[in-house]
Amino acid sequence: MFDFAAKNCSRPIFIDLFAGAGGLSEGFVRAGFDPVAHVEADPGAAYTLRTREAFHLLRVRGNLSAYDAYLSGQLKRSELYSLAFPSGSNSVINDTIGRESLAKIFERLDARIGARRLDLIVGGPPCQAYSLVGRARSEQKMIGDQRNYLFVYYAEFLRRYRPKFFIFENVVGLLTAHEIDGTRYFDMMLPLFKELGYSIEHKIIAADEHGIPQKRKRVILVGRRGRKGGFFPELEKVSADFLVKDAIGDLPSLHAGKGKPSIISLKKPPSRWLAESGLLAKGGGTTWHVARPHNSRDLRIFKKVVNKWNKNGKRLSYNDLPESLKTHNNRSSFLDRFKVVAADLPASHTVVAHISKDGNYYIHPDNAQNRSLTPREAARLQTFPDDFYFESVSGEPSRTSAFMQIGNAVPVLLAEKIARKLVESWS
Missing domain, CATH: 3.40.50.150 (Vaccinia Virus protein VP39)
Known part of the structure; x- marks a missing residue:
């Protein structure tokens, strides 16, 4: 060059x-x-x-x-x-x-x-x-x-x-x-x-x-x-010699509503891809690993979505849900409104700004965590360095603002x- x-x-x-x-x-x-x-x-x-x-x-x-x-x-x-x-x-x-x-x-x-x-x-x-x-x-x-x-x-x-x-x-x-x-x-x-x-x-x-x-x-x-x-x-x-889990798998486990936007330590060893990517911070920490809260109905849906993918490699259609979990009247379009970010694929689906509205299209692949992606996980898929911090107008952490910036x-x-x-x- x-x-x-x-x-x-x-x-x-x-x-x-x-x-x-x-x-x-x-x-x-x-x-x-x-x-x-x-x-x-x-x-x-x-x-x-x-x-x-x-x-x-x-x-x-x-x-x-x-x-x-x-x-x-x-x-x-x-x-x-x-x-x-x-x-x-x-x-x-x-x-x-x-x-x-x-x-x-x-x-x-x-x-x-x-x-x-x-x-x-x-x-x-x-x-x-x-x-x-x-x-x-x-x-x-x-x-x-x-x-x-x-x-x-x-x-x-x-x-x-x-x-x-x-x-x-x-x-x-x-x-x-x-x-x-x-x-x-x-x-x-x-x-x-x-x-x-x-x-x-x-x-x-x-x-x-x-x-x-x-x-x-x-x-x-x-x-x-x-x-x-x-x-x-x-x-x-x-040719991809890595999987999505190689991009996000080293981040600490979280449950819905947990985590923090300020700096945290990464205790798990990074994947080879991540270590070679140049995205890791010199101090080994990162920010914005904070999960949004979800209501109990959505968490039950998330479980089903992840289970179907992890067991059968198939996406769950909204019409496959039991009636007790359905709240949308539209049953003919947007049937993939709940979607897991599959850990065993070489690439996730596109991260867009709509992730700031809800996390239903970006469900974490680990059912033990049962949540949607954090801003840092979305930022990893967008290959932002771990020391890249997303701001808001007020200076107070805004997960919505961070997601919007990452998705765009x-x-x-x-x-x-x-x-x-x-x-x-x-x-």
Whole structure:
């Protein structure tokens, strides 16, 4: 791969638009890129980005003890930020990208970039307007939803900063979402980006084909300034030599409603996959291993769902439940509304933001624990490092906020692989 240091090149700088919790950004940081700014509308995710920036700054300064003190409750968030950002400045711009906000965002970005040349822009607008599920739930099929056109504002950042590359990530539904006249939004994007001087290449990437313990497909669109082709970061497909239990099996056993968001020790030895993944924290601990509570009816259903899979390798249909456990009148669709995250498969089903609503689609495979996944288990499937902490607006732990951020993210290790391949086209 291209070695920036060996070539006496400075580390490429990038901005992350619609950054979320920073899964995409974290992957690029791990590959040697430097984020100059993150732009994110959600205040909770913006705090997560600030806390992660604090981690990286303190790590470089050799002062991770302060970060550990924060995770264990010995430091307040404001105190952590004072240590990490003594000047008060950080990379996070908490604002909604739109017509009214562009000038203000550009002003802040200009100040952070200074005289440097921006190398890369990454990010993907919120996916609700393009997703198949979002369109299915919308009476108007998301037609006319303003989120459909956020790519226009993405293009304004390209127009202003003219980076060498950009990465635009989104759900597979992006390729079919369309206006009322049948025009695909994707067919609006391509000429716009090309008009700005970029050659475009895109592919659908399946995370589970590249060493990620989760079935997750995304469209990755890559733009490069100029008319040169053949620059798409082609990832090598790998045969999974691990199972889902290798990603989550070392975490302490919990019952529903138990655990804590603050730092805990990992007492079980990690799997080989986990040990080699680079996700484990140096101190051997992690956070957000706290299970949501469930009512007794759901816990009884969870038992049946897990038993059927573990004994027969089959999913339980809602109609298979006894009448005493059924509460939904809809008996013809969404029959897989209760689903176990199977420990003996190489990849889980897709972790999405709906996990913040309930855990019925993400039941833990160990019936002795009888619960749904914790945020840390979901984060493991999204390949977030164990020292990655998910924030809320108030600073008080919010499991809902953590789940939402995790479900909306790009798997970190997938982003890292894309980044490492991208530098092969850098010269």
